[in-house]
Amino acid sequence: MEHKWIPNSSNEIKKSMLDYIGVKDILELYNDIPKEILINEKIWDNLGIGKKRPLDEIEVEKVIDDILNNNLIFKESKLFIGGGAWPHYVPAAVQYLAERGELLTAYTPYQPEISQGLLQILFEYQSLMADILEMDVVNASMYDMASSLGEAFLMSYRINNKKKILIPETINPFHLSVAKSYTSPHEISLVTYKVDPETGYADIEDLKSKSSDDISAIYLEYPYQYTGVVDVNAKPIGEIAHSKKALFIMGVNPTSLMIYKTPGELDADISIGEGQPLGLGLNFGGPYLGIFATKWNAEFVKQMPGRLIGMTTTIDGSSRAFAMIMQTREQHIRRSKATSNITTNSGLSAMIAAFYVSLLGKKGLKDVAEATWYRSHYASKQLSYLGFKSPLFKGEFFGDFIIDVKTNFEDLRNVMIKEGLLFGIPLSKYVTWAKDSWGLLSFTEVHSKSDIDLLLDKLKKIKGE
Amino acid sequence: MFKQAKWEEPLIYELGSGREGIRFKEINDEFKKILGEISIPKEIKRENDPNLPELSEVEVVRHYTRLSEMAYGVDSGPVPLGSCTMKYNPKISLKLSTDKRLQLIHPLQPDSTIQGLLKALFELQNWLALITGMDICTLHPAAGAQGELSGVLIIRKYHELRNNLNKDEIIVPDSAHGTNPASAAMAGFKTIEIPTDNSGNMDYEAFLSSLSYKTAGLMITNPSTLGLFEEKIIDVAKAVHEKDGLLYYDGANLNGILGKARPGDMGFDIAHLNLHKTFSAPHGGGGPGSGPVCIKNRLVKENIMLQDLLPGPVVYYDENDKMYKIRWPGKYSPGLMKSFFGNVQQLLWAYTYILSLGPQGLREAGEMAVINTNYFIKLMKDSKGYSIPYGSNRYRKHEVVLSAEPLHEETGVTAEDVSKGLLDSGFYAPTIYFPLIVKEALMTEFTESETKENIENFAKRLKEIENIARNDPNEPKKWPLNTAVGRIDMVKANHPKTITPTYRVNYLRSKGLRGPLR
Numbered sequence: 002m003e004h005k006w007i008p009n010s011s012n013e014i015k016k017s018m019l020d021y022i023g024v025k026d027i028l029e030l031y032n033d034i035p036k037e038i039l040i041n042e043k044i045w046d047n048l049g050i051g052k053k054r055p056l057d058e059i060e061v062e063k064v065i066d067d068i069l070n071n072n073l074i075f076k077e078s079k080l081f082i083g084g085g086a087w088p089h090y091v092p093a094a095v096q097y098l099a100e101r102g103e104l105l106t107a108y109t110p111y112q113p114e115i116s117q118g119l120l121q122i123l124f125e126y127q128s129l130m131a132d133i134l135e136m137d138v139v140n141a142s143m144y145d146m147a148s149s150l151g152e153a154f155l156m157s158y159r160i161n162n163k164k165k166i167l168i169p170e171t172i173n174p175f176h177l178s179v180a181k182s183y184t185s186p187h188e189i190s191l192v193t194y195k196v197d198p199e200t201g202y203a204d205i206e207d208l209k210s211k212s213s214d215d216i217s218a219i220y221l222e223y224p225y226q227y228t229g230v231v232d233v234n235a236k237p238i239g240e241i242a243h244s245k246k247a248l249f250i251m252g253v254n255p256t257s258l259m260i261y262k263t264p265g266e267l268d269a270d271i272s273i274g275e276g277q278p279l280g281l282g283l284n285f286g287g288p289y290l291g292i293f294a295t296k297w298n299a300e301f302v303k304q305m306p307g308r309l310i311g312m313t314t315t316i317d318g319s320s321r322a323f324a325m326i327m328q329t330r331e332q333h334i335r336r337s338k339a340t341s342n343i344t345t346n347s348g349l350s351a352m353i354a355a356f357y358v359s360l361l362g363k364k365g366l367k368d369v370a371e372a373t374w375y376r377s378h379y380a381s382k383q384l385s386y387l388g389f390k391s392p393l394f395k396g397e398f399f400g401d402f403i404i405d406v407k408t409n410f411e412d413l414r415n416v417m418i419k420e421g422l423l424f425g426i427p428l429s430k431y432v433t434w435a436k437d438s439w440g441l442l443s444f445t446e447v448h449s450k451s452d453i454d455l456l457l458d459k460l461k462k463i464k465g466e
Numbered sequence: 467m468f469k470q471a472k473w474e475e476p477l478i479y480e481l482g483s484g485r486e487g488i489r490f491k492e493i494n495d496e497f498k499k500i501l502g503e504i505s506i507p508k509e510i511k512r513e514n515d516p517n518l519p520e521l522s523e524v525e526v527v528r529h530y531t532r533l534s535e536m537a538y539g540v541d542s543g544p545v546p547l548g549s550c551t552m553k554y555n556p557k558i559s560l561k562l563s564t565d566k567r568l569q570l571i572h573p574l575q576p577d578s579t580i581q582g583l584l585k586a587l588f589e590l591q592n593w594l595a596l597i598t599g600m601d602i603c604t605l606h607p608a609a610g611a612q613g614e615l616s617g618v619l620i621i622r623k624y625h626e627l628r629n630n631l632n633k634d635e636i637i638v639p640d641s642a643h644g645t646n647p648a649s650a651a652m653a654g655f656k657t658i659e660i661p662t663d664n665s666g667n668m669d670y671e672a673f674l675s676s677l678s679y680k681t682a683g684l685m686i687t688n689p690s691t692l693g694l695f696e697e698k699i700i701d702v703a704k705a706v707h708e709k710d711g712l713l714y715y716d717g718a719n720l721n722g723i724l725g726k727a728r729p730g731d732m733g734f735d736i737a738h739l740n741l742h743k744t745f746s747a748p749h750g751g752g753g754p755g756s757g758p759v760c761i762k763n764r765l766v767k768e769n770i771m772l773q774d775l776l777p778g779p780v781v782y783y784d785e786n787d788k789m790y791k792i793r794w795p796g797k798y799s800p801g802l803m804k805s806f807f808g809n810v811q812q813l814l815w816a817y818t819y820i821l822s823l824g825p826q827g828l829r830e831a832g833e834m835a836v837i838n839t840n841y842f843i844k845l846m847k848d849s850k851g852y853s854i855p856y857g858s859n860r861y862r863k864h865e866v867v868l869s870a871e872p873l874h875e876e877t878g879v880t881a882e883d884v885s886k887g888l889l890d891s892g893f894y895a896p897t898i899y900f901p902l903i904v905k906e907a908l909m910t911e912f913t914e915s916e917t918k919e920n921i922e923n924f925a926k927r928l929k930e931i932e933n934i935a936r937n938d939p940n941e942p943k944k945w946p947l948n949t950a951v952g953r954i955d956m957v958k959a960n961h962p963k964t965i966t967p968t969y970r971v972n973y974l975r976s977k978g979l980r981g982p983l984r
């Protein structure tokens with residue numbers, strides 16, 4: 002069957018190639034496959050794969066159009082929802098650069114001399130993240146924040162061989178599930194420390210009582226993605242970890258670090274984060290970007306998972322050059338002794354983050370961070386005037402916060418969907434510590450004051466009815 | 467002649483300052499009036515501004531455009547990286563997978579609001595199951611290696627639920643990709659490596675004698691990384707099952723048998739697919755990918771089926787509610803592998819590819835990939851510099867591993883030198899030094915996307931390199947000359963005193979604030 006994506010598929014070319022190979026029938030090329038499992042063409046064609054026949058481009062576009070039109074699409078300004086992925090504006094220049102074919106269709110830069118541009122962009126990604134986090138070493142990406150977390154816990158275990166890790170009660174539940182998948186084969190136990198029910202900050206007394214000498218790490222989510230709270234106790238928590246010769250691991254939102262103290266300054270040993278806010282769409286869950294960083298410490302860097310790009314020169318010293326470094330940690334060399342099995346990572350997402358951070362720059366990124374702060378604080382205050390308990394936790398928060406609507410939140414959310422607004426996450430569906438009346442709301446730079454006021458008006462109307 | 471762009475492009479940090487790449491017009495003014503200045507508790511307030519660029523939009527676009535001109539993808543020319551299946555990434559799929567209507571769908575939107583998307587994901591799940599001959603798939607894992615980890619975690623859980631706690635060994639052939647043993651180790655297994663016999667199959671006797679009550683499972687890719695079909699696969703599957711082990715199919719090489727044979731029919735219990743290989747999603751300079759995992763739904767023990775152990779969501783159609791819904795993993799699953807559903811953009815690439823080709827086109831793709839490989843082999847048969855170790859008289863499937871060992875012995879020119887010579891003529895190089903069992907390996911995979919002419923030119927260039935090496939073995943050591951830079955100082959790149967993973971380290975080192983990496 003001739004097809005435009007298969008350039009040798011005309012009968013003429015194909016026959017000339019088969020003749021040259023010296024076979025009459027293509028099946029001869031499969032003569033080592035046991036007859037009983039060779040699949041008959043008729044059967045294959047009628048299994049029900051695709052539409053059982055090739056579709057041309059016009060037909061394909063129509064099918065996909067139907068798929069995309071058959072969803073309720075909310076504009077950014079109508080999405081008041083976070084929980085690990087947030088609506089942010091994706092500038093046109095970022096989207097354009099993401100589609101450059103030389104980058105999009107490249108493989109991992111195994112041949113550095115012909116891949117310098119790709120390598121430099123990844124190096125710039127690592128560098129830009131390093132400056133946002135104030136951490137020295139950043140890898141070239143993991144799949145997403147959840148898998149970064151799983152890998153961070155395994156790294157901690159490799160470094161100090163201890164099998165207990167303390168995690169906050171209000172940890173992102175998706176991250177928790179992934180962390181369990183990654184750590185359970187090694188019998189690492191994840192022990193929860195409480196948060197204060199008033200402020201949402203870590204309960205330091207509880208944390209201290211659980212910090213025995215056998216803990217491998219303390220993990221802090223900063224901000225907590227399912228409460229929005231930014232923990233003022235970050236520094237003491239790190240100090241408790243270090244007093245037990247345990248690692249301090251921080252999970253961050255890169256945007257928030259424009260206005261909050263960084264993991265570097267707070268002396269984190271490993272910092273991970275979700276890069277989705279940096280120019281990646283929501284895309285129903287992926288692809289996103291797992292940020293992974295550590296300190297300037299050989300022991301840590303050697304135990305780091307994933308790829309690292311380094312800056313060096315050509316052998317003749319004539320020009321600056323970039324290449325993959327410290328590859329002896331990786332699976333293609335170390336096999337079962339590798340620091341991780343990862344190879345395909347989130348390279349393009351990392352490049353997109355580099356485009357985004359470069360474009361917004363120091364000022365633009367800070368504007369976004371401040372806008373996120375302002376909008377969430379404004380909304381929270383206005384919601385409290387409407388008679389909701391808002392914010393539920395009184396601690397410092399960034400972007401996201403919980404409100405208690407005193408009736409079933411999911412029901413309210415469903416009414417709001419009919420009004421054309423995606424109003425938050427019914428928390429009790431995802432975490433055990435929430436009541437049915439609690440919802441997690443999210444605000445960013447995409448929400449103008451009139452967008453928020455519209456939301457408030459609709460709520461007022463619904464409450465009045 | 468090929469000559470790559472060479473821009474001597476500065477780092478983004480070195481490009482000047484004081485400009486704005488985006489302008490959020492007085493974005494916060496209104497709110498400031500109401501709320502006053504931002505008040506952040508001093509314990510956690512950032513006092514310094516980070517060292518980030520301040521550039522205009524045109525400067526940023528030019529910088530990255532220039533850098534992209536010093537990169538090389540399938541859109542630039544042939545990328546015959548073996549085992550990577552660098553096929554063409556159709557532009558219609560790019561258009562559809564980057565559609566704003568997908569970009570705006572939040573991962574926690576209720577199922578009822580995304581019926582169109584769920585229908586497509588449901589169909590894709592089914593198509594992948596049909597293509598592999600398996601029963602049920604989750605589209606969740608983010609890449610092949612994560613699919614593998616999901617698979618070995620399923621194997622672990624399976625034995626745990628059956629109380630076979632002493633099953634702690636996973637068998638892998640020595641030709642396996644490094645991710646296989648690495649994934650097995652991440653799931654807490656020991657790996658047993660089986661040598662490859664002269665015909666290119668896993669050594670059957672060695673395999674049989676490695677089986678024991680400790681065998682938890684086998685991980686294998688078929689066709690292997692040598693491009694050869696495992697001829698005894700059915701017997702292998704039986705033997706593993708007799709020891710109550712499970713068989714894992716590494717689907718990275720599915721392109722070699724697409725439309726011809728299916729892992730489900732060979733006896734595999736679990737399989738992953740690389741949608742960024744066989745199903746045309748792009749590699750993005752390293753990722754993201756997508757690695758769905760499919761299983762044969764066998765009984766684990768009373769009331770528990772293997773599908774209950776899947777570590778990711780599955781879309782199903784609820785006949786009562788007349789709608790598509792997502793079933794999230796339950797209590798027998800090892801847990802999730804990443805946040806949310808999966809890498810949905812990549813899933814849409816695969817969906818579009820399958821839709822466009824249909825079953826006939828998929829078979830054609832598989833066949834043409836195999837014809838291209840064997841055509842290339844025939845072109846190389848008369849060469850003395852390159853040999854084809856293992857099963858030398860067998861037809862290959864998706865790829866072939868040439869060995870430059872004869873050339874190396876004769877002239878000292880290595881597989882690496884050869885690959886630099888290929889770069890100089892405008893080809894990307896094959897995967898080199900892998901699989902580990904072939905000396906001076908040049909693992910070459912054209913896929914169905916390469917033209918006959920390019921394959922011929924590639925073979926011609928290999929022979930030309932061979933001749934140059936014979937005439938002057940020093941010349942290849944100077945290559946590449948036509949790429950943006952020449953060979954790179956990897957000693958400096960990795961030395962504790964000079965290693966530079968970020969600009970920050972470079973800067974702090976220049977200020978005397980960072981010593982050697984110790």
Ligand SMILES: Cc1ncc(COP(=O)(O)O)c(C=O)c1O
Pocket residue numbers: 343344345548549550609610611612643645646687691716718719740755757
């Ligand atoms: C044979 C084989 N198995 C597994 C993998 C891993 O897949 P991924 O890179 O998607 O993680 C690859 C590709 O790198 C491969 O070639």
